[in-house]
Amino acid sequence: MKICIISFDYWNYDHHIVKKLQEKGIDASHINMGSYRYKSFGERAFNAISKIFLNRNIKHVKRQQYVLETLAKLGPQDKILVLNPHTLDYKTIKKIKSYTPHLISYLYDNLERFPVEDKLDLFDKIYSFEDKDVKKYGFEKITNYNYLSDQPLQCDTIENDLFYITSYDKRRIKLLRKLASRLATMKIKSKIIVVGKQVWKEKLRNFILKPSGYKLIEFKDKPLDGKIVLEEYKKSKVIIDLMRDGQEGLSFRIFEAMAFEKKIITDNVSIQTYDFYNSQNFLIINYDLSNIEDHFFNISYQKIPKSLYQKYSLNHWVNHVFGISSTHDYPKIVCPPLNISN
Template sequence: MKICVISYDFWDYDKHIVEALCRKGIDAHHIRISKISHSNFNERAVNALSKTFLKKNLKKEKRQKYVLDSLKKLGPQDQILVLNPDTFDLSTLNNIKKYTDRLITYLYDSLERVPVEDKLHVFDKVFSFDKVDIEKHSFEKLTNYIYLPYTPAALQKPEMDLFYITSYDNKRLSFIKLMVKKLMDLNLKFQIMVIGKKTWKHKLKNVFINLPENLFLIFRMKKVSHEELPNYYKGSKALLDLMREGQYGLSFRVFEAMALEKKIVTDNESIKNYDFYNPKNIAVVNHTCSDLDQSFFETPYEKIPEEIYYKYTIENWVDKVFDI
């Protein structure tokens, strides 16, 4: 069987899908368009002028040409999975479909955040983790997946109670400020890492004014790779997971926590509806964080039953998506 995955893959999640397929003996390939960018300053300048005066994004056109050229070399595929369909023109998606009898997409974002309704008719199957979109459009329900290797809590020696990593976001930072005050009241050890542009560092300090941010806050401009993330996670008993505006499903943070047997503190009420939910492992807090209790961090993690854990692994995910 030949399967091709086409995606932007900015955060390096999608490569795990291809690796899982290869482990199953499938001839799988990944066309990753994020690696296609402007080669020099002149190209960037020309593209900026083109977008301004001609309303044409030359970099986007370059990436879509790269996808079609790559498919031409690979030849017909039994199945093609397109992630981030918003990055493609409708004409490109129609051309991609010529290379397979089964074109699939999985929506990493809700349609509220990334509207792509005008392109979804091209696909033979649409998967989504967002409960609102699933109910409204009859998409196939599918969560994100566990891609990290399972590491029991007993093999780790966390020194912190809570760790959180996030991109700069005004809405979430307001909530984080309340969380920080609560954690300090409980005398808990924690660390927050914010990824953003250099110009945002001053804004960040304004959010945490009158708080000793140097004791818990890390600001960096470079994103944290998948290879680095587990090392940060392993140093903490629990991970904080906050919803983005327009999000109604579970983020990858939840599944990363499951793989490393980390507790979760979250504002996502919908997590209570999943079969792995356990209040001893997952604390759902209100909008003021007033219901977060110190005892949550003092009790040990309770192991998730194997049959439930397997349902959320990348191995089971690819079986379901590609009907293996």
């Protein structure tokens, strides 16, 4: 069986899918649009001029050419999975579809953030982590996955009570200001990092206003290496998970915390609807954050049943999405046409 994954692997999660497929003896490939690089300084300069004066991003076009050229070399595939197809044009996806009888998509962002309704008819099957999109369009619900380990990872060294790293986002920043102020009144050893090109705005704000708790937040214009982030998770009792506007689906932090057996503080109320939810492991913050108390940091993590842990593993995710039988390496794949309705 030949399977190809096509994505813009922002956070280096998608390659885990390919690796897991390869472990199962499947001929799996990954076309990562994020790996495309300008061929010369002249090409970079031309694209900069094009974006300014023509409002056209040549790199966007080149990335799609890269996808099709790579796929042509790989040849026909039994299945192709496109993750978040907003990075591809309709014509490109239609060409991709010609290489496989089964074109699948997984939407790990909501359609409000990345509208792709005009491309959905091209896919034979669509999975989504967002309940409201599942209900409206008839997608199949699936969560993100625990890519770290099929068994919980043991962590002996604890250095921080709380850790959080996030990309710059207006909603999150507003909530983080309140959170930092709340934590400043508590004896909680915290490490909070915000990453993004616009963090200078917060640095300037903190320099001028010096709000309560501002020293608890560290701002960086470049992202941390993923391995460093995971080490910080391991060394902390609690991980924070704050949503983007309009998001209800579960982020990868939930499953990273599951792997390390760490507790979560979140503003995602939908977490209560999942079968792994335990009030001792999850604290859903209220509006004024008054329910963040020392008690939550002191109680022990409650282990979840092994069957539940494995249910959210990458192995289970891959088997489900690609229809891989536990007893056959190369199952017959059947994907009925998707009924898209507004």
